[in-house]
Amino acid sequence: MTALVIRGGQLIDPAAGVDALKDIFLKDGRVVEIAAPGKLKATNGAEVLDATGLTVAPGLIDIHVHLREPGQAYKETIASGTAAAAAGGFTAVAAMPNTLPVNDSPETTRWMLAPERGAKVRVFPIAAATRGSKGEALNDYAALKAAGAVAVTDDGRPILKDSIMREVLASAARVGLSVIQHAEDTRLTQGASMNLGPMSFKLGLRGMPPEAESGMVERDIRLITELRDARAHLHVAHVSTAAAVAAVRQARRSGLRVTCEVAPHHFLLTEEHVGLYNTNAKMNPPLRSAADRDAMIDAILDGVVDAIATDHAPHALHEKEVEFENAPNGITGLETALGLSLRWLHKEWKLPLGRVLSLMSAQPAALLGMKGRGTLTVGSFADVVVFDPKAEWTYRAADSKSKSRNSPFDGWTLQGKIRWTISEGRIAYSNLA
Amino acid sequence: MSQVAIPVRRQLQTPPVEASPYPYNPGSLLSVQDLSPDGLSHVLARATALENQDPLARARILAKRRVALLFYESSTRTRTSFELAAKSLGADTALISSLSSSIEKGESLKDTGLTLRALGAEAIILRHNSSGAAWLLEEATRLPILNAGDGMHEHPTQALLDLRTILAHLRPGIEAVTADTLAGVTVSIVGDILHSRVARSNMLLLPRLGARVVLCGPKELLPELAANAGPGVSIERNLEVALAQSQVIVMLRIQAERLAGLQLDLEEYKAAYQLTGQRLATFAPSAVVLHPGPIIRGLELTSEVADGPQSAILEQVRNGVAIRMAVVERALVAAAQQGGRA
Numbered sequence A: 001m002t003a004l005v006i007r008g009g010q011l012i013d014p015a016a017g018v019d020a021l022k023d024i025f026l027k028d029g030r031v032v033e034i035a036a037p038g039k040l041k042a043t044n045g046a047e048v049l050d051a052t053g054l055t056v057a058p059g060l061i062d063i064h065v066h067l068r069e070p071g072q073a074y075k076e077t078i079a080s081g082t083a084a085a086a087a088g089g090f091t092a093v094a095a096m097p098n099t100l101p102v103n104d105s106p107e108t109t110r111w112m113l114a115p116e117r118g119a120k121v122r123v124f125p126i127a128a129a130t131r132g133s134k135g136e137a138l139n140d141y142a143a144l145k146a147a148g149a150v151a152v153t154d155d156g157r158p159i160l161k162d163s164i165m166r167e168v169l170a171s172a173a174r175v176g177l178s179v180i181q182h183a184e185d186t187r188l189t190q191g192a193s194m195n196l197g198p199m200s201f202k203l204g205l206r207g208m209p210p211e212a213e214s215g216m217v218e219r220d221i222r223l224i225t226e227l228r229d230a231r232a233h234l235h236v237a238h239v240s241t242a243a244a245v246a247a248v249r250q251a252r253r254s255g256l257r258v259t260c261e262v263a264p265h266h267f268l269l270t271e272e273h274v275g276l277y278n279t280n281a282k283m284n285p286p287l288r289s290a291a292d293r294d295a296m297i298d299a300i301l302d303g304v305v306d307a308i309a310t311d312h313a314p315h316a317l318h319e320k321e322v323e324f325e326n327a328p329n330g331i332t333g334l335e336t337a338l339g340l341s342l343r344w345l346h347k348e349w350k351l352p353l354g355r356v357l358s359l360m361s362a363q364p365a366a367l368l369g370m371k372g373r374g375t376l377t378v379g380s381f382a383d384v385v386v387f388d389p390k391a392e393w394t395y396r397a398a399d400s401k402s403k404s405r406n407s408p409f410d411g412w413t414l415q416g417k418i419r420w421t422i423s424e425g426r427i428a429y430s431n432l433a
Numbered sequence B: 001m002s003q004v005a006i007p008v009r010r011q012l013q014t015p016p017v018e019a020s021p022y023p024y025n026p027g028s029l030l031s032v033q034d035l036s037p038d039g040l041s042h043v044l045a046r047a048t049a050l051e052n053q054d055p056l057a058r059a060r061i062l063a064k065r066r067v068a069l070l071f072y073e074s075s076t077r078t079r080t081s082f083e084l085a086a087k088s089l090g091a092d093t094a095l096i097s098s099l100s101s102s103i104e105k106g107e108s109l110k111d112t113g114l115t116l117r118a119l120g121a122e123a124i125i126l127r128h129n130s131s132g133a134a135w136l137l138e139e140a141t142r143l144p145i146l147n148a149g150d151g152m153h154e155h156p157t158q159a160l161l162d163l164r165t166i167l168a169h170l171r172p173g174i175e176a177v178t179a180d181t182l183a184g185v186t187v188s189i190v191g192d193i194l195h196s197r198v199a200r201s202n203m204l205l206l207p208r209l210g211a212r213v214v215l216c217g218p219k220e221l222l223p224e225l226a227a228n229a230g231p232g233v234s235i236e237r238n239l240e241v242a243l244a245q246s247q248v249i250v251m252l253r254i255q256a257e258r259l260a261g262l263q264l265d266l267e268e269y270k271a272a273y274q275l276t277g278q279r280l281a282t283f284a285p286s287a288v289v290l291h292p293g294p295i296i297r298g299l300e301l302t303s304e305v306a307d308g309p310q311s312a313i314l315e316q317v318r319n320g321v322a323i324r325m326a327v328v329e330r331a332l333v334a335a336a337q338q339g340g341r342a
Helices: A078-087 A106-113 A141-147 A162-175 A198-203 A211-227 A242-253 A264-268 A290-301 A337-348 A353-359 A362-367 B037-052 B077-088 B109-118 B133-141 B156-170 B197-209 B224-228 B239-245 B266-273 B277-283 B313-332
Strands: A003-013 A018-027 A030-035 A047-050 A055-058 A060-065 A090-095 A122-125 A151-153 A178-181 A234-236 A258-262 A384-394 A413-423 A426-430 B066-071 B092-097 B123-128 B145-150 B186-190 B212-216 B233-235 B248-251 B288-290
Touching: A003 A353, A003 A384, A003 A413, A055 A353, A060 A078, A060 A337, A060 A362, A078 A090, A078 A413, A078 A426, A090 A384, A090 A413, A106 A122, A106 A141, A141 A162, A151 A162, A162 A178, A162 A211, A178 A211, A198 B224, A211 A234, A211 A242, A242 A258, A242 A290, A258 A264, A258 A290, A264 A290, A264 A337, A337 A353, A337 A384, A337 A413, A353 A362, B037 B156, B037 B197, B037 B313, B066 B077, B066 B109, B066 B313, B077 B092, B077 B123, B077 B145, B077 B156, B077 B313, B092 B109, B109 B123, B109 B133, B123 B133, B123 B313, B133 B145, B145 B156, B145 B313, B156 B197, B156 B248, B156 B288, B156 B313, B186 B197, B186 B239, B197 B212, B197 B248, B212 B239, B224 B233, B239 B277, B288 B313
Parallel strands: A003 A047, A003 A055, A060 A090, A090 A122, A151 A178, A178 A234, A234 A258, B066 B092, B066 B123, B123 B145, B186 B212, B186 B248, B212 B233, B248 B288
Antiparallel strands: A003 A018, A018 A030, A055 A384, A384 A413, A413 A426
């Protein structure tokens, strides 16, 4: 295995409390030594990466992506999705189970993890909570965990029945898996394709009320409260409404293990960005009101949010070039997440760089128990991102490593240009331009 | 659960919303907002001029030009009047409806549009059941697109023919409209506002000419947030209060095909919102009654009203042909010179 030395960069490792100029020696997929510039001991034969003027940080971790395999390789494959991840500075991604077939079995989980998939960075499958994500019969969580699953969810098909959700939370807690809920009371969102509000009225589209999200979050918090099992962990996926984030904040104050993630589009865009039926501004949960968007910014700044996750959801061009209400939900996000976060959270809204990086590495790693990741200490995985934190660049969806192009951020100016992404000691992406 | 007080935030800079690139083609009429006051005046003046022109001379204006009518929903008035309008100007028309074409086989709107363009269509008149379909078709083909109704969103030529009808009654002889042409006029739109593209186009158009638009209907068909639809638009739940303020009353049909499971007690609805001869005589004895059609006699209005002296329903239909001649001409003749976007 190759050995790498990253020399002269500013190492920012929030979990270890490091923010200093350091040289790093990586070997056999692990961090072997960290030392002051020029002070590494034995680095014979190692390839040297000059990181002078650059930031060196733990590889980013996205706990919410759709890699579309098995079953929808025309949208994305594990190979193309993880190539996009590497280009975006990510070294680990957690893959949602709404594949074809649904990932509700150890076989599918293992298939996704097989070397033949050609993953460029580490993939952590999230398994379906119920058989076929139908919300009826629970899967075998112990077997799924043994096969490599890090959490369970019926993402996109929220578990409506209280009795089933209660059982899911209890069973997952017993084997130490997190439960991720896409919070949406689908009984309130039939036929809807954007947020319910003045904009949906104006556009003549049926709207999803914010209560469809917050009501489900409140229901889940009630269930986990009643469960009284300290091991139970409820993670609310892609929170988008002020009321839902308020519910998470309150649950946290009561000492419950309830966490949440926010996607860049929900802290940046509003329903106004739907414009005149831009299907690349259609996702679920939908873009919300300005007040909701502002509540996401606040929740990130004041620490209620545990992770930034992209909900990377690739769709083929022809699927998005249709009537708005017929277009599938979702946008790509892996290549824009860091650039958007640095441009807006850090530069504009003054969130310290270390906190941005923590929301995109240390905290998501801790959420799903990814041991040895999200930090760069001796012995941890050699998952590293090296980037120029000040450089501005323009995102071009056409140049994406993803198979799909469905991004509302095409042509946006982003900040923070990635030089290298290193996954377990191998260079998974480099851009020396 | 208890609400947690969120402190008021300092004002933060957030990403801007980009300006709309539509319409791409200056001949398109996607929304009533695509017409400036000058553009509106021009369409109104051309409608009158074309209506009065010698039919043989008129038929030379678009002689042998090709216009496609692409209809994904059934229609009597709109389709026939667009077709008659285009033919009156000498254009060749082709009608494509979703039930007798490759649309049934799954051809997308984009591909259908590109196919029509390749067949020589120079403009497409589109009626579609999805809101926003006209924008999609314009982006795909870059042809002049005339929106003949997109889902629950807009129906700009209906609003224009309504305007022509209103002007004929309240401002006879006026065609050059300005921001105060309809100052002092209140137009009540009554009934199923939520599902109505006619209501949306009218509430965007009429206030721009100084009219006040009052929306009237039950909560199920008129959500409170409609009050934010734009300047000059307000909500009045009581029909009689609305009538008493109105010079113009636009009655709407309940769109059973778009109710999507919504339960409505029709007897209750009629008791509160049906326009009867008695109500009209008592509360708006000199108002003009409009209805975009199709009318359902005995539901939103009685026969007495539909056939009565205050009804301008058939006048609207006649005005439809004139207005559509003007917008079809605008689509194909030097559209850029005839007043661009608002």
